[in-house]
Amino acid sequence: MSDPRVLWKAISARWIAAGAIAGFCMFDACAQDTCDTATQPQELMSCYQINFEKQQAELKRLLRKLQAVVAAADDSAGIDKKAVNGNLARAQTNWQRFIEQDCHAQFQFVGNGTARDGVELACLVRHYEQRIRELHQWAR
Known part of the structure; x- marks a missing residue:
């Protein structure tokens, strides 16, 4: 389902218009890490937003952890700590x-439908999940 048009068709009925996303979650589906149990558009958008915010915090935490790992690396190993952190x-x-x-390209590709915000947010969630997995490998 990498084609945004296919994704849009699959979920368009579940999304709401921009600006109607609640800043808090009052649904059971949001207490979980996945949004599979969300049945209403508001639930789904709220759940994705909450998960995205959690992922942002986790990514920041992992980046700080990596900086600490680099700082604690054995100097005799020949690691250029400044270069590693800069890179x-x-x-x-x-x-x-x-x-x-x-x-944003996926957002624009969907057109003017109400699903466009959801497509963009789902894209961000996928990218963050992948980046977090990558950094977890580094931070071991």
């Missing part, structure tokens, strides 16, 4: 730019 920071900045552009 990590640049990679993160470039990754952020990439996902913003990628997800």
Whole structure:
């Protein structure tokens, strides 16, 4: 389901218009890490938003952990700690730019439907999940 048009058709009935997303969750589906049990558009959008916010916090935590791992690395190992941290920071900045552009392109591709915000948010969630998995491998 990588084609945004297919994704849009599959979920369009479940999304709501922009601006109607609640800033808090009052649904049982949001207490879970997945939004599979969400049945109403408001539930789904709220659930995705909450999961996205959790992922943002987890990503920040992992980046701090990686910086600590680099700082604690054995100096005799020949690791250029400054270069590692600089490359990590640049990679993160470039990754952020990439996902913003990628997800906004999917948002634009959907057109003027009410699903476009959901498509963009789902795209961000997928990218964050992948980046978190990658950083977990690094931070071991």
